[in-house]
Amino acid sequence: MLPTSEKKKWMYENMLVSRFFEEAMETIYMEGKTPVFNMAEGPIPGEMHLSTGQEPCAVGVCAHLKPSDIVTATHRPHHQAIAKGVNLKMMAAEIFGKKTGLSGGRGGHMHIFDADVNFACSGIIAQGLGPAVGAALSKQMKGDDSVAVAFLGEGAVNQGAFHEALNLAAVWKLPVIFVIEDNSWGISVSKAESTAVKHNAVRAQAYNMPGRFIADNDPIALYDIAGIAIEDARAGKGPTLIEVETYRLAGHFMGDAEGYRPDGEIDRLKSKDPIIRMKNLLIDENVISEDENLQITLKAQKLVDEAIEFARESDYPEPEEALDKVFV
Amino acid sequence: MKGQANKCLSNNHMENERKLTIARSMAEATAQEMRRDDNVFVMGEDIGKLGGVYGNTRGLIEEFGSTRIRDTPISETAFIGAAVGAAQDGMRPIVELMFVDFFGVCFDAIYNLMAKNIYFSGGKFQVPMVLMTSGGGGYSDGGQHSQVLYGTFAHLPGMKVVCPSNAYDAKGLMTTAIRDNNPVVYMYHKSLQGMGWLGTEQGATVHTPEEEYSIPFGEAKIVKEGSDVTIVGVGLGVHNGLKAAKLLEEKGVNAEVVDLRTLVPLDRDTVFNSVKKTGHLIVVDEDYKSFGLTGEIIATIAERDISALKASPQRVAYPDIPIPFSRPMERYALPNPEKIVNAYAKMKEQ
Numbered sequence: 224m225l226p227t228s229e230k231k232k233w234m235y236e237n238m239l240v241s242r243f244f245e246e247a248m249e250t251i252y253m254e255g256k257t258p259v260f261n262m263a264e265g266p267i268p269g270e271m272h273l274s275t276g277q278e279p280c281a282v283g284v285c286a287h288l289k290p291s292d293i294v295t296a297t298h299r300p301h302h303q304a305i306a307k308g309v310n311l312k313m314m315a316a317e318i319f320g321k322k323t324g325l326s327g328g329r330g331g332h333m334h335i336f337d338a339d340v341n342f343a344c345s346g347i348i349a350q351g352l353g354p355a356v357g358a359a360l361s362k363q364m365k366g367d368d369s370v371a372v373a374f375l376g377e378g379a380v381n382q383g384a385f386h387e388a389l390n391l392a393a394v395w396k397l398p399v400i401f402v403i404e405d406n407s408w409g410i411s412v413s414k415a416e417s418t419a420v421k422h423n424a425v426r427a428q429a430y431n432m433p434g435r436f437i438a439d440n441d442p443i444a445l446y447d448i449a450g451i452a453i454e455d456a457r458a459g460k461g462p463t464l465i466e467v468e469t470y471r472l473a474g475h476f477m478g479d480a481e482g483y484r485p486d487g488e489i490d491r492l493k494s495k496d497p498i499i500r501m502k503n504l505l506i507d508e509n510v511i512s513e514d515e516n517l518q519i520t521l522k523a524q525k526l527v528d529e530a531i532e533f534a535r536e537s538d539y540p541e542p543e544e545a546l547d548k549v550f551v
Numbered sequence: 552m553k554g555q556a557n558k559c560l561s562n563n564h565m566e567n568e569r570k571l572t573i574a575r576s577m578a579e580a581t582a583q584e585m586r587r588d589d590n591v592f593v594m595g596e597d598i599g600k601l602g603g604v605y606g607n608t609r610g611l612i613e614e615f616g617s618t619r620i621r622d623t624p625i626s627e628t629a630f631i632g633a634a635v636g637a638a639q640d641g642m643r644p645i646v647e648l649m650f651v652d653f654f655g656v657c658f659d660a661i662y663n664l665m666a667k668n669i670y671f672s673g674g675k676f677q678v679p680m681v682l683m684t685s686g687g688g689g690y691s692d693g694g695q696h697s698q699v700l701y702g703t704f705a706h707l708p709g710m711k712v713v714c715p716s717n718a719y720d721a722k723g724l725m726t727t728a729i730r731d732n733n734p735v736v737y738m739y740h741k742s743l744q745g746m747g748w749l750g751t752e753q754g755a756t757v758h759t760p761e762e763e764y765s766i767p768f769g770e771a772k773i774v775k776e777g778s779d780v781t782i783v784g785v786g787l788g789v790h791n792g793l794k795a796a797k798l799l800e801e802k803g804v805n806a807e808v809v810d811l812r813t814l815v816p817l818d819r820d821t822v823f824n825s826v827k828k829t830g831h832l833i834v835v836d837e838d839y840k841s842f843g844l845t846g847e848i849i850a851t852i853a854e855r856d857i858s859a860l861k862a863s864p865q866r867v868a869y870p871d872i873p874i875p876f877s878r879p880m881e882r883y884a885l886p887n888p889e890k891i892v893n894a895y896a897k898m899k900e901q
Contacts, residue, residue: 259747260747260748261690261747261748261749261750262690262691262692262748262749262750263689263690263691263749263750264750268690268691268878269690269691269692269693269696269876270692270693270696317876320691320876320877320878320879320880321877324877327877328875328876328877328880329694329873329875329876329877329880330693330694330876331691331692331693331876331877332693332876333693333695333696334693334694334695334876345695346693346695346696347652347653347655347656347695348625348656349625349656350656378624378625379625381624381625381626381629382625382626382627382628382656383626383628383629383656384656409596409624409625410596410597410601410604411597411599411600411601411622412596412597412599412600412622412623412624416622417622417623417624417625418624478748482600482601483600483601539877539878539879540877540879540880541879542879542880542882542883543883544880545870545872545875545880545881545883545884546870546872549871549872549873
């Protein structure tokens with residue numbers, strides 16, 4: 224199921240928005256944090272997990288989704304949120320802790336929730352799998368052909384929740400797709416040191432569902448496989464596990480010195496930057512011209528700039544608003 | 552091993568002062584116990600090459616190697632459950648739960664196994680393990696990375712619960728924890744850890760002797776003597792209490808500050824005797840207000856002799872809400888010295 228030119232263009236545009244967003248986060252996050260790095264300071268306090276380099280995982284899957292489809296995401300959620308169509312301005316405002324944010328500043332970067340496009344994420348590893356299974360169950364029970372997608376990192380497959388969720392999804396033939404973004408690092412611990420199998424896609428066999436592996440952070444190959452998985456899910460054929468070999472071009476979080484990376488790894492990964500590769504592909508295939516590329520790039524940057532400006536200019540919530548929204 | 556030390560915490564400058572952060576003092580106690588006892592080993596996420604996200608295992612893998620300092624997969628149910636099994640077989644595992652907030656994925660291993668197997672075996676099994684875990688907010692890390700959850704752990708029987716407020720205590724309590732034949736939950740506060748990137752309460756970095764020493768559990772410490780009001784706290788709450796005492800002093804109020812140091816066992820006598828002396832009680836806690844430490848301390852006094860209280864006791868605790876991310880909302884919710892001073896004023900208005 225190969226993408227049309229229009230889809231390819233959408234994927235590229237979305238990847239650019241995602242990348243520019245993360246570049247903005249990277250810069251703004253450091254405001255107020257030099258020369259002394261203190262997470263509590265600056266306009267964006269707290270932890271910050273950037274998705275730079277992992278954009279293909281999000282667009283390759285989300286290109287097939289409609290607003291009623293459900294996505295549960297991770298502690299590294301920006302690219303997934305952007306690909307699902309989360310309101311960029313309100314997401315930026317949420318990350319700044321502003322009143323105009325998606326949750327009025329209650330959630331923050333690890334807790335992006337957008338009910339309009341059925342997006343939610345969590346700061347705890349493998350925590351989105353159960354809710355994705357439940358959302359899929361709900362769709363199945365309602366007779367709706369919508370699907371659920373749970374994004375997770377490769378570290379999450381060693382949590383009990385992964386195994387329980389896959390089994391349940393398979394037993395009940397639920398319309399859910401599990402997408403592993405394998406960036407090969409769980410903070411400082413490598414996949415080789417933490418995981419008994421080379422490819423987590425093989426674990427699908429244990430739960431009697433298809434397991435697919437996408438090599439080399441390839442958004443087109445992922446689009447193809449994800450399209451089949453989602454079509455199957457909509458047709459009542461049950462869940463699929465997809466493992467994507469991806470590249471974390473940033474640290475685990477901002478401030479990570481990354482001393483655990485082997486020499487040369489980051490340079491090697493950066494030489495395979497998915498944004499550049501996607502651009503080259505689109506130019507080579509005459510999907511876009513250099514001139515169109517410039518226009519697309521400027522448009523993406525403008526979207527991000529506007530979102531950041533909105534976030535910066537928005538007010539903080541009143542302190543007492545902390546007490547609201549515990550119950551509805 | 553009891554009572555060897557506990558004389559030493561002094562704010563005065565001394566000769567040969569050796570200031571350590573809590574992170575370093577925890578690592579030092581662990582290293583010393585590992586040299587004494589081959590059965591001591593450490594497991595957890597990023598505790599090896601990285602030296603722990605909060606620095607409390609730094610340097611250990613270099614000295615003891617990856618057999619005894621074991622990086623784990625993100626599999627808390629497995630490695631905390633494994634620690635229970637290893638402990639019952641005579642080892643002395645120290646395991647780390649990176650954020651206490653993550654207990655949700657593995658609590659069965661903690662409260663149904665670690666905390667109960669001694670009892671279930673009629674005392675024939677020992678479970679000599681330490682579960683280290685970080686807590687605390689104040690740096691906008693959101694509602695799944697900022698809780699302390701002291702009350703949750705202290706409520707369930709079968710676990711000792713330790714909450715150091717400074718490096719001297721942290722080392723002595725860690726030594727005691729490792730030598731204890733019962734499970735110990737060692738809850739350290741991120742703001743006290745001495746990691747610059749989390750901001751740091753300077754008062755936690757104090758003189759810490761290099762030689763081994765232990766501090767017995769269940770002995771609260773009066774960190775400031777006073778006569779007018781007793782402020783009881785733990786961890787960062789002790790530092791808030793000390794700062795409030797300074798502010799109260801400017802108003803002519805002489806506050807006594809009690810550092811509980813361990814929640815299980817809880818030194819009720821020291822708290823009661825202090826309240827009997829001052830007649831006034833404020834309990835400070837970063838944990839949620841309801842059904843927790845603050846209520847427990849007040850109940851302790853009320854049960855023993857309510858006439859010890861000359862005014863209604865006050866609590867300065869976290870409101871019963873999930874922790875908000877946004878800075879102004881989080882600051883509003885956190886305990887601080889001013890809130891303690893206001894609580895005193897409210898008590899005196901009655």
